[in-house]
Amino acid sequence: xxxxxxxxxxxxxxxxxxxxxxxxxGVWPYDPVLWSPERLEGVGALCTKAVSLQxxxxxxxxxxxxxxxxxxxxxxxxxxxxxxxxxxxxxxxxKSGIPFLVNLVMESxxxxxxxxSILRESGDAIxxxxxxxxxxxxxxxxxxxxxxxxxxxxxxxxxxxxxxxxLWVKLTPQAPDLPAVAKAVESEGADALVCGNTWLGMAMxxxxxxxxxxxxxxxxxxxxxxxxxxxxxxxxxxxxxxPVVGCGGVSRWxxxxxxxxxxxxxxxxxxxxxxxxxxxxxxxxGLADYLADAEIPNLAGLVGLGRKEKEGGRPxxxx
Amino acid sequence: MSCGGGSPRxxxxxxxxxxPLGDGSGLLAVRCGExxxxxEPGQFVLLRPGTGNDPFLGRPLxxxxxxxxxxxxxxxxxxxxxxxxxxxxxxxxxxxxGPIGRGFFSAxxxxxxxxxVILAGGAVGAAPLLFAARRLGLSRIxxxxxxxxxxxxxxxxxxxxxxFPGVDLxxxxxxxxxxGTVLAGLPGTLPADSELWACGPQAMLSAIAAxxxxxxxxxxxALESRMACGMGGCLGCVIPTVSGNRRVCVDGPVFxxxxxxxxxxxxx
Ligand SMILES: Cc1cc2nc3c(=O)[nH]c(=O)nc-3n(C[C@H](O)[C@H](O)[C@H](O)COP(=O)(O)OP(=O)(O)OC[C@H]3O[C@@H](n4cnc5c(N)ncnc54)[C@H](O)[C@@H]3O)c2cc1C
Ligand SMILES: Cc1cc2nc3c(=O)[nH]c(=O)nc-3n(C[C@H](O)[C@H](O)[C@H](O)COP(=O)(O)O)c2cc1C
Ligand code: FES
Numbered sequence: 361x362x363x364x365x366x367x368x369x370x371x372x373x374x375x376x377x378x379x380x381x382x383x384x385x386g387v388w389p390y391d392p393v394l395w396s397p398e399r400l401e402g403v404g405a406l407c408t409k410a411v412s413l414q415x416x417x418x419x420x421x422x423x424x425x426x427x428x429x430x431x432x433x434x435x436x437x438x439x440x441x442x443x444x445x446x447x448x449x450x451x452x453x454x455k456s457g458i459p460f461l462v463n464l465v466m467e468s469x470x471x472x473x474x475x476x477s478i479l480r481e482s483g484d485a486i487x488x489x490x491x492x493x494x495x496x497x498x499x500x501x502x503x504x505x506x507x508x509x510x511x512x513x514x515x516x517x518x519x520x521x522x523x524x525x526x527l528w529v530k531l532t533p534q535a536p537d538l539p540a541v542a543k544a545v546e547s548e549g550a551d552a553l554v555c556g557n558t559w560l561g562m563a564m565x566x567x568x569x570x571x572x573x574x575x576x577x578x579x580x581x582x583x584x585x586x587x588x589x590x591x592x593x594x595x596x597x598x599x600x601x602x603p604v605v606g607c608g609g610v611s612r613w614x615x616x617x618x619x620x621x622x623x624x625x626x627x628x629x630x631x632x633x634x635x636x637x638x639x640x641x642x643x644x645x646g647l648a649d650y651l652a653d654a655e656i657p658n659l660a661g662l663v664g665l666g667r668k669e670k671e672g673g674r675p676x677x678x679x
Numbered sequence: 680m681s682c683g684g685g686s687p688r689x690x691x692x693x694x695x696x697x698x699p700l701g702d703g704s705g706l707l708a709v710r711c712g713e714x715x716x717x718x719e720p721g722q723f724v725l726l727r728p729g730t731g732n733d734p735f736l737g738r739p740l741x742x743x744x745x746x747x748x749x750x751x752x753x754x755x756x757x758x759x760x761x762x763x764x765x766x767x768x769x770x771x772x773x774x775x776x777g778p779i780g781r782g783f784f785s786a787x788x789x790x791x792x793x794x795x796v797i798l799a800g801g802a803v804g805a806a807p808l809l810f811a812a813r814r815l816g817l818s819r820i821x822x823x824x825x826x827x828x829x830x831x832x833x834x835x836x837x838x839x840x841x842x843f844p845g846v847d848l849x850x851x852x853x854x855x856x857x858x859g860t861v862l863a864g865l866p867g868t869l870p871a872d873s874e875l876w877a878c879g880p881q882a883m884l885s886a887i888a889a890x891x892x893x894x895x896x897x898x899x900x901a902l903e904s905r906m907a908c909g910m911g912g913c914l915g916c917v918i919p920t921v922s923g924n925r926r927v928c929v930d931g932p933v934f935x936x937x938x939x940x941x942x943x944x945x946x947x
Contacts, residue, residue, distance in 0.1 A: 387912045423915045426735055430732075583732040637688065637776075
């Protein structure tokens with residue numbers, strides 16, 4: 361994107377992004393056409409679909425359901441396993457020239473250790489890992505790893521010990537004390553936090569008189585969750601000093617600007633790509649114009665600017 | 680035109696014409712040269728019925744015809760999105776993602792076109808079959824069988840008769856055409872040189888598949904599923920097939936009947 365009116369490049373958690381717009385996990389297909397630079401204009405990085413150790417079939421029954429200004433999903437992490445990913449999809453992801461993060465499923469300690477040791481065999485071909493700690497903890501009580509600071513810290517520590525490259529940890533907003541979880545993950549050496557995953561919801565099928573989804577609950581995403589996500593970004597940015605990537609309901613450049621003003625260094629965009637392929641370009645252009653009009657020289661200058669009044673800026677925001 | 684390398688794109692388009700067919704169904708003509716010139720019968724678009732974020736998702740609608748820079752869709756009101764479609768007037772802007780999926784022609788792989796095709800449609804399932812009929816040419820159409828519920832489908836039935844000359848029409852309540860389902864209009868065995876192309880409610884498609892248990896490879900069925908992305912990314916639209924989960928949006932919507940695990944399909 362050469363035509364931008366301001367420099368949007370920013371270093372986030374071990375990756376140098378040309379723009380702060382990251383495609384969120386679970387929405388972009390491994391379609392060589394869609395991974396071409398022409399179709400990824402304005403994109404700073406992409407997260408792959410979830411990658412688990414073994415292939416997963418995913419959930420049966422209805423998987424997506426529209427809600428006001430958003431949607432529920434219960435996909436169940438369908439994927440062809442880490443070996444399948446390396447064989448079929450890594451070549452496609454690697455060709456785009458845009459950094460990508462492998463979104464990692466974590467159900468058990470063993471799973472994540474083995475998964476990362478397999479990914480390590482590919483060396484530099486894997487630029488970064490995004491650890492999804494919204495998955496249920498199969499070793500313990502089945503509650504998501506990211507719910508308590510202790511289990512989240514444990515997850516981060518294991519991933520950190522097995523993966524020296526850039527490690528982003530994607531939090532779940534279901535955590536009752538998200539700032540505490542964020543701090544715990546930071547203290548185990550994560551390079552950045554993604555804040556966050558979908559919000560637990562459900563839908564009822566009035567025709568069949570039963571829940572729409574076989575697993576009853578499902579993840580809410582899209583513009584409907586934006587104010588909630590912005591609030592968590594604000595809280596988490598107040599609690600940690602590593603970069604935070606805002607995620608949830610971003611559907612316009614203004615949303616991205618709001619999250620960055622709240623302290624995020626970048627944003628992830630998911631469901632809104634279902635409405636508009638071209639959103640990353642539009643967000644990047646909007647942000648660049650916003651910076652240029654405000655005479656802020658670079659994106660880092662915007663990070664956390666919205667907190668200055670409240671607390672005197674963020675410690676790591678460079679001027 | 681490169682046709683997006685086979686992957687859909689989003690287009691800002693405009694409604695060129697709207698022909699209500701009565702009882703909440705109608706025909707919309709949309710001006711969008713890229714989709715009109717690339718679409719193949721059986722492919723569909725995701726049409727966003729409003730502007731802004733609500734309704735959030737595009738509505739999957741089969742391409743019912745395409746010529747020049749105009750393509751058509753046929754709708755029937757079932758909920759909020761289709762009701763919004765029904766209120767569209769000439770000149771109204773719409774956003775369309777498309778063309779999406781594997782249609783009747785490409786679902787057959789490299790095989791040459793069959794000498795004869797039987798078309799079987801249920802309700803708005805007639806839409807992609809109309810496009811197929813236009814592209815196949817009358818000489819290849821062996822028979823066209825359509826089914827509707829009956830009362831409340833009068834205008835739609837009139838349109839079916841106009842769009843498919845010689846159509847055999849069936850209705851559940853017997854008020855339109857012959858009483859019965861499309862199955863009653865289909866031959867007991869599939870002629871050797873023919874294929875059957877079908878689109879309609881899931882129950883109709885699975886009944887057709889069950890009717891010709893040995894000829895599943897010659898039955899092409901266009902399926903429905905709830906969708907979010909229409910680009911193969913979200914995995915929201917998958918159905919169980921003999922080769923595992925497959926995405927209705929980009930691996931389908933047209934599948935051979937032998938691929939689909941009919942007993943394990945959940946309703947849409
Ligand atoms: C490949 C394909 C082609 C189709 N072609 C046509 C066509 O040519 N003409 C036509 O009238 N209808 C067609 N349909 C069905 C049409 O998509 C739905 O009737 C429509 O999405 C309903 O939207 P709504 O807002 O009115 O209903 P609502 O029930 O309010 O919709 C809520 C959500 O459910 C989804 N949904 C509801 N019913 C269906 C369904 N049967 N299939 C998929 N999603 C559904 C909607 O898209 C929306 O996301 C097709 C469906 C598919 C999958
Ligand atoms: C269909 C779908 C599939 C998703 N799959 C994953 C996944 O595999 N791993 C993950 O960490 N998040 C997944 N997510 C969550 C998104 O990455 C994102 O965190 C969430 O949707 C909120 O952002 P949005 O409102 O911009 O969509 C998925 C979301 C959707 C809608
Ligand atoms: S609708 Fe998203 S994969 Fe088919």
